[in-house]
Amino acid sequence: MRLPVSHSIRLRVGYAETDQMGVAHHAAHLVWFERARVELLREIGASYRELEAHGISMPVREARVRYRGPARFDDLLEVEATLREMRRVSCQFHYTVRQAEGGAPVAEGEITLAFCDASGRPIRNGPDRLRALIEETGTRG
Amino acid sequence: MRLPVSHSIRLRVGYAETDQMGVAHHAAHLVWFERARVELLREIGASYRELEAHGISMPVREARVRYRGPARFDDLLEVEATLREMRRVSCQFHYTVRQAEGGAPVAEGEITLAFCDASGRPIRNGPDRLRALIEETGTRG
Amino acid sequence: MRLPVSHSIRLRVGYAETDQMGVAHHAAHLVWFERARVELLREIGASYRELEAHGISMPVREARVRYRGPARFDDLLEVEATLREMRRVSCQFHYTVRQAEGGAPVAEGEITLAFCDASGRPIRNGPDRLRALIEETGTRG
Amino acid sequence: MRLPVSHSIRLRVGYAETDQMGVAHHAAHLVWFERARVELLREIGASYRELEAHGISMPVREARVRYRGPARFDDLLEVEATLREMRRVSCQFHYTVRQAEGGAPVAEGEITLAFCDASGRPIRNGPDRLRALIEETGTRG
Numbered sequence: 001m002r003l004p005v006s007h008s009i010r011l012r013v014g015y016a017e018t019d020q021m022g023v024a025h026h027a028a029h030l031v032w033f034e035r036a037r038v039e040l041l042r043e044i045g046a047s048y049r050e051l052e053a054h055g056i057s058m059p060v061r062e063a064r065v066r067y068r069g070p071a072r073f074d075d076l077l078e079v080e081a082t083l084r085e086m087r088r089v090s091c092q093f094h095y096t097v098r099q100a101e102g103g104a105p106v107a108e109g110e111i112t113l114a115f116c117d118a119s120g121r122p123i124r125n126g127p128d129r130l131r132a133l134i135e136e137t138g139t140r141g
Numbered sequence: 142m143r144l145p146v147s148h149s150i151r152l153r154v155g156y157a158e159t160d161q162m163g164v165a166h167h168a169a170h171l172v173w174f175e176r177a178r179v180e181l182l183r184e185i186g187a188s189y190r191e192l193e194a195h196g197i198s199m200p201v202r203e204a205r206v207r208y209r210g211p212a213r214f215d216d217l218l219e220v221e222a223t224l225r226e227m228r229r230v231s232c233q234f235h236y237t238v239r240q241a242e243g244g245a246p247v248a249e250g251e252i253t254l255a256f257c258d259a260s261g262r263p264i265r266n267g268p269d270r271l272r273a274l275i276e277e278t279g280t281r282g
Numbered sequence: 283m284r285l286p287v288s289h290s291i292r293l294r295v296g297y298a299e300t301d302q303m304g305v306a307h308h309a310a311h312l313v314w315f316e317r318a319r320v321e322l323l324r325e326i327g328a329s330y331r332e333l334e335a336h337g338i339s340m341p342v343r344e345a346r347v348r349y350r351g352p353a354r355f356d357d358l359l360e361v362e363a364t365l366r367e368m369r370r371v372s373c374q375f376h377y378t379v380r381q382a383e384g385g386a387p388v389a390e391g392e393i394t395l396a397f398c399d400a401s402g403r404p405i406r407n408g409p410d411r412l413r414a415l416i417e418e419t420g421t422r423g
Numbered sequence: 424m425r426l427p428v429s430h431s432i433r434l435r436v437g438y439a440e441t442d443q444m445g446v447a448h449h450a451a452h453l454v455w456f457e458r459a460r461v462e463l464l465r466e467i468g469a470s471y472r473e474l475e476a477h478g479i480s481m482p483v484r485e486a487r488v489r490y491r492g493p494a495r496f497d498d499l500l501e502v503e504a505t506l507r508e509m510r511r512v513s514c515q516f517h518y519t520v521r522q523a524e525g526g527a528p529v530a531e532g533e534i535t536l537a538f539c540d541a542s543g544r545p546i547r548n549g550p551d552r553l554r555a556l557i558e559e560t561g562t563r564g
Contacts, residue, residue, distance in 0.1 A: 015320065015330070016166050016313045020159040020214055020475075021543070026483040027157060030450040031298045038297065038356070048297070049356040052443075060449040065486045070543065073161055074320070074331040120444070120493065156461065156471070157454045161334075162402070167342040168312040172439045179438065179497070189438070190497040193302075201308040204347045211402065215461070215472040261303070261352065298450055300443040302496055307439050355443055 001134045006082040007040035010100055013075045024071040029107050030063060033095045036081035037111070040093070044083075046133040056126055058113040061090060065109035069099075076100040086127050090114045142275045147223040148181035151241055154216045165212040170248050171204060174236045177222035178252070181234075185224075187274040197267055199254040202231060206250035210240075217241040227268050231255045283416045288364040289322035292382055295357045306353040311389050312345060315377045318363035319393070322375075326365075328415040338408055340395040343372060347391035351381075358382040368409050372396045424557045429505040430463035433523055436498045447494040452530050453486060456518045459504035460534070463516075467506075469556040479549055481536040484513060488532035492522075499523040509550050513537045 017028040038048050051058070071077055078100045085092045090112055097106040115126020152173060160166040179189050192199065212218060219241045226233045231253055238247040256267020293314060301307040320330050333340070353359055360382045367374045372394055379388040397408020434455060442448040461471050474481065494500055501523045508515045513535055520529040538549020 018161040027450045027453040168309045171309040302441040
């Protein structure tokens, strides 16, 4: 697998995600990043659910978001996740969120995740197991 | 333990709980109910965390909320939980939410919870184990 | 427009929606109902965003959910919303949530919404304005 | 007002905030930061609700969180917010989250907020209006 590898999803801003400023609350973006991350992993053959079922969890170690423009109720957004870097005990994803129509920037950010076992202890063979899953797919990256 | 048994908590409406209507989103009330339920259980000697640690979980089987008035950002609310009824496989809590200042009604509702084991299967000795915990406290109901 | 009128959406349970019981938290279902309601309204020609832009809001007056089975992380769900009844000052939607694969029941419920103006006061011409929007579409119900 | 100025709150991790990893979901921390920020502002005499009522909003421009340790259901946390820096169009808060008992680190981070008018356009007199409110209190910083 060659990095970076990217995948985009579309989602609509839900009413529950707005706050009284009339835009999506700033915590919602982390949830959108997570949705895009899960779909990117699925796309490259590594279901996050399967990972957990095999005793690997990927808790978030660091999150960073730069908010560029409003995302309002019912806006259709495009969220792109990019797996940028894979280290021994962690990996980093980059994200961009844009309005699906017109492409106006909404946010960008980075999430660093650790590789841990089921009880939350860091493991070192996470990247290998993730890569193994990814390489089984054969067709990407 | 004689039922009903009640307990009140106070909480402030957070910004993240509001939506673009300028009031707390209607799903927030279930979270407030849950906070009051946890504190009622603690008050009568039955830490919900301890319950789970002992292999008892209490998933929600039915929820009902009647919304009476707006709860706005930064409003201080009083949430009263009442354990009304204990049956073999479930129990029911009633809730009222009011403005702490002035007492204007915000919502009321009922939550029915099942007694289950750690894997989510219904159990019949849940009420006894809950009662045992409650009766250890000796001082209430 | 003849009632009832129904519409289904599919959505995936997100990681953020789970709780430590390993299933979607019971407040998530209200958010799913809301997403299905918004799409049903869009389907019949009544964008909820447009409604609000025209000074009509539809706050929730009553919510009821019966939980039938677990919804786990990454499960693909089918949420059907049915606009059942339209009264002078309110309307009622019914919902069913099922596993998209296999059809196992997850939940069902009802939400009653009021018709209000932008400042949250009940109005009586909400149903007419909603119907007008709906009838403009011409093709359904 | 001399910077930095700090304020701490205590809060309990709610069940709804956990995810299936058995810890608070990483988006919850932004909500805790927000709660501490609102209380810090109140403490120094600048109710955020009042700010908005006077036409000033403070949307988040950048968020950064470093996760240091698990926060589990029912853990009592201490969240300290520090207003570090005030610039012409923005200000920056730093946060630390610790276990109230024992002091184990949970997270730390920074949030940068802009000063905007009610329609979300940046304003330049936000810091002055915030300072005016703060200085009225007279007793701190």
